[in-house]
Amino acid sequence: MRMSKLTAFLTATAVFTSALTLAATAAEVHVLNWKGYGADEPWAIAAFEKATGNKVINDFFNSEQEMLTKLRTNPGLYDVVMINAAFNDQAMAEKLIQPIDVANIPNYADISPDKAGSPMLIRDGKVYGVPWVWGLTALAINEKSFETPPTSITEMWNEAHKGRVVIRDDAVEAVQFGAITTGQNINDIKDMEAVKAKLTSLMPQIKTFWSSENDWNQMVASNQIDIGTYWSGSADRAKTHFKLPVSLVIPREGAVAWLDAFSIPVGSKNVAGAEAFINYMIDPGFYVEWVTKVGAPVSANTKAVAALPEDAFNRKVMGDPDVAKRIQFQAPITDAQREAYLALWQELKVNVK
Template sequence: MKKQVLALAIAAVFLAACGKKEEPAPAPATPVAAAPAAPAAPAGPMLDDEKTLNIYNWPDYIPEGMIAAFEQEFGIKVNYNTFENNEALHAKLVAGNSGYDIVIPTAGFAKKQIDGGLYQPIDKSKIANYGNLDPDFMAKIAGVDPENKHLVPWAWGFTTVGINKQKVEKALGGMPMPENAWDLVFKPEYSSKLRSCGIAYLDSPSEILPVALHYVGKPAYSEDPADFKLAGEMLAKVRKDVRLFSSTMIDDIASGKACAFVGWSGDINIAADRVKEMGGKDEIVPLLPTGGGLVFIDTMAIPKDAKHVLNAHAFIDFYLRGSNGALMANEMNYPTGNKAALADIKDEIKGNATIFLSPEDTARLIPTGGFSNEIASTLNDTYNAFKRGK
C-alpha cells in the first residue's frame, strides 16, 4: 500500500466590524476553532520506485491467487518463475546477476550460500509480521543461519517414502510391508518386486544422499568421503529397479508413473488429492518411516544482487500474515512455522498425521542440516554415478 500523507489546511477567520465613531466598537468575534487534524492513514511498507518483484520458487508451491492478491494490494507486478531443485537455484546464484529479488532455498542447502555471501541480511524492522513466527521453529533454522539473519520460513515438511497402497500390495504379493519404509526403495529384497509398478526418486543429490547416508548408519550430512562411498554402494544395488528420477513428482505420482516414490510429504499429499479429484480409487500416502524422514525447511531469502529490496520485504511481510500462513497449509498440505496461522488452519489438515506430525513421529525425523562446499563435489559425483548406473 502506497504511503499516503494527508494534510489539513487550517484558516483562522476574524470578524472586524466598523461602527460610527461615537459608538463603541463591538468586541471581536471569537476566532473559529480549528478542526481537529484527521488521523494519518496507516503507513504501509516502503516500496521501490520500480513497482516490480521477481520471485524464484519451487513448482506447485504457492496457493492459488496469492500473487494476484499481493499485486492488487501493493500495485507491484510480480514475475514468478520456478526451479526444479536446490542445485538449479544454486547454479543461478553462483553465476551472479540472477535477476531475482526473492528466492526459496531449503535451509540446509542455503548454509553454503550464506557462507558464500550470496544473500543479504533481512531487515526485520521492515517486516511488521515477523513476530508471527514461532521462536522455537526459528531456533531450528538458526542452526544453519545464525541469529536468523538471512532466512525467513516459507513452509516445511519431510522427505519420505510414499506409496500407492493398492499397487504396492499387489507387487509385493504375500510379502508383508517392512517395518522401515526405506527398505522399499533401498533394499533389493523389496525394490526388485516394486520394479514392476515403478520406483521414482526425487532428482536431487541433496535430498537422496542424506537419507541414503542415514540408512547405511552414517551421519545424514556427513563430510567424510568414505561414508559417501558406502551410501553409493548401497544405492548401486537398487539402481536397476529405479524407473524414474523425477523433477515433477506430483504429476508423476498422480499419473501413475510409479507406485513407490522418494518425495516430499506435502507433494505426496497434493498428488493424493489430485487422484481423488480425477475419480481415482487408489490410495496415495506418505509413510512415516521408523528409520526417519528427512526434515526440510524451505525459506525466503534476498539475493545479494537483488534490485527491488524494499518490494521483497513487503512481500515477506505480506506472506507472514496469519491468514496467508493458514492458506498455505490448507491448500498446499504443508505445515507452517507461523503461529498466528494456527487458528485458521482446517481441522482436517491439523488432524492429518502426515502434515502435523505427532511428537513421536517428529522425534524420528532427521534434523535439518547442510553440506559444506568442500564435500559438494563428492556429493554430486556419488549421486551422478548412481543415476548413470556406473
Template sequence: MKHSTPLLAATAMLAAALSVPANAADLHVLNWKGYGADEPWAVAAFEQATGHKVVNDFFNSEQEMLTKLRTNPGLYDVVMINAAFTGQAIDEKLIQPVDVSKIPNAVDVSAEKAQSPMLNRDGSAYGVPWVWGLTALAINDKSFETPPTSISVMWDEARKGRVVIRDDAVEAIQFGAIATGQNINDIKDMDAVKAKLTSLIPQIRTFWSSENDWNQMVASNQIDVGTYWSGSADRAKTQFKLPVSLVIPEEGAVGWLDAFSIPTGSDNVEGAQAFINYMIDPQFYVEWVTKVGAPVSANDKALAALPEDSFNRAVMGSPEVAKRIQFQAPITDAQREAYLAVWQELKVNAK
C-alpha cells in the first residue's frame, strides 16, 4: 500500500490535468480593486473550475479605465464598465460584441437591464449587466444618535471638517444637482449646482478616491458623513466591522449599473465568457454578499437567493427607494469637460 501512494497521487494529478481545457490560459481582468473579481476565494474557485489563471489589474476612475484600454490594446480579456461609459468604449472600438448565448447565467439577468440601450447597439450586446447600486451617503454611526434623512446634513455646521466627498467631477456635479432639486441627466441650472458645491467646500475634510481611503477615515473617527457607494458601505459593515450605515436621502441618490465587457483584441474570449458567467452566478453572488458585502445583483435569480430581509432585497428593492433613484445616463465629452472645469476650480479654492 505504501508503494501505491505515489501512483495514486500521479493518477490524480493526471486526471486533474486532463480536466483542464486545452485552451486554458491567462485571463486578464480590469476592474476596481476589492470589487468581487479579485476576491481570493472567488479567483481560486474560478481557476479550479476552468483552468484559466486570473490576472487582475485595477483602476480608480472610469477615465483611468478607458485610458488603460486605449494604451494596452489586446492586453485585457474582461473589463468592468459603468454602463454610462459603455457607449464611449463602443465608439472608440475599445470593446467588442459579447455572444450572450455562451453565457448561460445571462438568461436570469433582469430583462430591463439586459436590454438597456447603454449596453446594446445595432442588435449586439456590448455588456452583460452584473450589479447595480447607489452613490448616496454613509455615516459614522458613532457621530449620530439618529441617522439623518436629508442630504442637507452635509452642510450642517456641526459637521464642519468632518465631511468627505469623492474626487470625481461627474459624481460631484450630479450630487450637486440632487442637492438643488435637479435631474442629474438634465441639469438646467449649473450656476445653482456650482453655488451649492461652493458652499459645501468649507465643510470638506478631504476628497476621497478609494474604499480604503473612506474606511480608514471612519475607522480612525476622522469623519461623520460623506458620499459613498452602497456596496462599499455594506462591505465596510460586513467585512471590516466598521460603524458605517448607508443613508439614502429623501432628495434622492445617484444610481449606476456596472456591466462586464470583452475588450477588442482579447486573446481569451472563451475564458472571458466563462468568467462573466461565473461572476453573475447566484452561488457566487450569495457567497460574495455573505462574506464581503456587495451591490445589488442584476441577476434576478441571484437576488432571489438572498434572505427576504437582506438589505439588497428589503431596502434596495423597496419601491419607495426606487422613486428616489436617478440612474446615470451617458454624458458628452463637452459636458464632462465642463464638469471637470467646475470641479477643478472648486478644489483649487478649497486649498
C-alpha cells in the first residue's frame, strides 16, 4: 500500500516534470555561436525575449570544426547556428542544416542582393543561410608607431618593425594572406612556392602568433607591437570599446573577406522561434545598438548599415566601393587543402626555431 502510494507519487512527479520540460522546450531557442559575438549580448537577449516570449539559451564553439562536431553529436538540440559561409556547404552536405523559409523572416528582404544571393548559401534554389554580418581580415596598426598609416601590405616586411609584427596562428588565414601579398586569388592559389617564400621571409619579423582578440589588444596596450593581421570588427571594437590606439588598414593589395550567416539545424524543435531570432539578429535596431555599445562587423542588411551615422567606420570605410573592389571573399576549402595548408604553416613555424 505504502509502496503503491510512493509509486503513484513518483509517477505524478515524473508526468508533471516532463510536462513542464515540454512546455519549456516549446519556447526555447538554443543558439550556437562564437562567444561574445552579438547573439549573447544580455541586452539583446532581454529585448528579444520580451518581444517574442521565447527564451534564449546560448552555447558556444571555439572553432568551426568544433561547431560541426557539436551539430553532428547533438542532433535536435540547437535551433539556430551561426556558420561562416565557407563552411555552409559542408554542413549542408552532411545534412546538418535545413532549408529556411525566408518568407517568415521579414528583414531578409533588406539584405544586400550580392550577400543574399551568394552561391555559398543557396543550393537548388533553397536558402540554407541568412547572411548576418561580414568583415575583413586585413591589417591593423598601433597608431603610436606610425606618423601616417601605411597603405601597402609590404609594411609587414619593413626592417623597422622587426620583432614587432604579429600574425594569427591559423594556417588558412596565413596562406591566404600570403596569396594576397603575391597577387594571387585566395580561392585558387596557383603558385604555392611563392606564398611559402613570402611567408618564410616574414617569419623573422614576427613577435608572436596571436589567437584571440584579447592577445592583440593586450600587446597594443603594452606597446609591444606595431602592425599585424587583424579582423575588421575586432579593430573597431578595440578602438570604440577599449579606447586603444588601433586603426584598421585595408592594404591596396587587398584583404580576405568572410561572410557569417545564420542557419537552422536539422531537427530543430522550435523553427518559428529560430526564424524570429534570426529576424531579430539582422534587424537594424539590434545592429545599431550592437555597433554603438560593443563594436561589430558590417551588417549584411543594407538598411541596418544605412541606419549608422554618416562617418561610422562600418559605413564610410567598409561601404566604400573602392574597398569592395579590392577584397576577396573566402570560398569553401576542402579537407585536403586545409591539411596541406597546415603542413606548410607548421613547417614555417618549425624552421624559425
